[in-house]
Amino acid sequence: MRRRILHVAVVAVSVALVLFGIPLGVAARATILSEERGELERTALLASRQVGPDFLAGDPVELPRVEGDKQVAVYDASLTHRSPVTGGPPAADSVTRAAARGVESDGVVGAQLVVAVPVTVAEKVIAVVRVAAPTNQTWTATLLAWAALVLSAGLALVVAVLVARRQARFISTPLEALAVSAERVAAGDLQTRAQPAGTPELVRLAQSQNEMLDRLCDLIARERQLTAEVSHQLRTPVTGLALGLQNALSHEGGGATADPHAALVDALGQVRDLERTIDNVIQLARPEAGVMRGGPVRSVGDFCAEVERRWRGTLSEAGRPLVVTAQTDLALCLPQFVVTEVLKILMDNATRHGAGRVTVVFRDLGSFVAIDVTDEGSVQAHREELFRRGQSGSDGLGIGLALGRSIAEAYGGRLALTLEQPTRFTLMVPLPSTPSEPDPTLSSDSPQRPVPAADNREPERKR
Structure with missing residues (x-):
């Protein structure tokens, strides 16, 4: 990953440098030649001021002093050399002959860059001033400019490599971390989390x-x-x-x-009850499950008979009595699933981990019905720990109470430990807002015990 990013960056910068460097080199060469021609032209114009009307009479010309290797020469209209021999060639070259026709001209003659300027009097060319300089000076300046461009390109390439390496590290490091995290997840470690970083x-x-x-x-x-x-x-x-x-x-x-x-x-009947239990537990476990409404209902009298039928025999075998009391209307209907399942959990908890008599009381609280399940045992654990999912121990801390609370809350009710000694759990169930039909799967032929009459007495408590 890092090598690829670095390679792409280097290639991109190299192409950009070539595309911009070649035109810059050509422009630098042209600029240097233009500046040199301009300098020679200024020297020629300065020398042409020394050529006056007396030049035709044969008066000598005093040429200005020049710097470096420049040469200044003056030719008359017949292209005869009228200046010192060291100032230029005795015979006029092509550039000088072109200027004799009245047009300023320049060009390269041999190893010299030549500029020739005509001198006119009354619109007649009387002389030509020729100024020349060696071309090696322009090439030296051009090579220096090109060397500067190459150094700049090299420096730009080095900077680009450094920046590309940093960016490659900046991009590849988070990707490598994500790859390592994905490999750990593939190996079964679902607790691995990637650290957000990078772009x-x-x-x-x-x-x-x-x-x-x-x-x-x-x-x-x-x-x-x-x-x-x-x-x-x-x-x-x-x-x-x-x-x-x-x-x-x-x-x-x-x-x-x-x-x-x-x-x-x-x-x-038990098989149908199992089907309902499975359906409701699955519905309760769905992520989108909210407060559940509706569903089959049963009367308080049916619940009392069901508790008697299911648990009296089991408790009797252990020498423990069961008392079921209804302090409300026996015909009052309650949601079947929440009452059945939570009572099943509470009664199983009382049978396995409780002691002495087990009392179940249905109490009318207006819009709610409270169901108390009391035994003569005691609870030593903290109230909230009882309902913590995944706990286990001799005190009966398990999944049952946590599930019971979840079921109660899913139906808008509440399950809590209301007394630690003797142990009493209370389930509060809201009454259905609209009347519902009784569960049609309940058969009238199912064996049930007589429903006990309502009893307004409080259940006996051990102090």
Whole structure:
């Protein structure tokens, strides 16, 4: 990269120097010749002033003194030499003969640059003044000018090389860094970020690459989060479904009178519940997901019966009682997904990590319904750490509570730890703004327990 930039810069500067240098050299030569002719012409005009009317009578001419190797000579109308022999050739040359016709002339004769000026009296040429100088003087001046041009071109080329090297480094260094960053990303290091540097275009390129990696990391994180959330939400229902089917098969094989139709209906309901769970978790994990509205609803009475049906047996096996109380209208409808999934998380958390009696209370708060899940255990961790995704430990710090809060907030609700000992989590769910139809997938043949009557008493708390 650097060699190519340097090569292009050197070639461009060299071509520019040649294109401009040759015309400048020719112009310098022409300028030097013009200045020399002008100097000889001024000397000839000065000498012509010394030639007067008495020149025809044979009076001698006093020529002015000249500098250097210049020669001054005077010829009469017949082109006879009338000045000292050292001042010019005895015989008139072509330039002198041309001036004798009344026209100032100049040219190169041999190794001399000659300028001849006619002297006229009454419009008649009476003499010709010839001034000459060696051409080697003009060539010396020309060569000096050309040498100056070559030195200037060399200096310009050196400066161009230095500037090109600096610019090549300025351009190639960020590109090399971007290449190294891209190689690290290709090797699997998605945390590598390029340092924006160089020209504005290179800075924008580095920023675009960093933004692309940020979006890629976000997509991967969301995919991992979605996998973990789906796995977390499906683990318990799939286990329950498998156990239910195994029990149905064992009853059938043992000749018991258990109704296989009820077991199949219950299994079908659980499968549909799993489908809804997967769809809603995927929708919740999408980047554009905002506050979710609508969807199937269920009554408070159905939720109470569902909690009784799903968790009483499990808690009874552990010797722990379950109390479900509704302090609101049993016919009041709530969003099915948020209540079902968050209750599933809270009840699983209470079963695995809680102690003693588990109490579930539905409370009416006007436009919201609060659902309290209380057990007789305690929580030692900080309230916010409970809902931090990715935590794990003996206190039940895991993905479940973080997912539950996400689901609640996605539906405009809130999930919080409202009491540390005994442990109480409260889910606040907004009532649907418009009446919704109950979930049509709920079968009336699904086995459910009787809904407990509303109880206005506060659940017992351990102090």
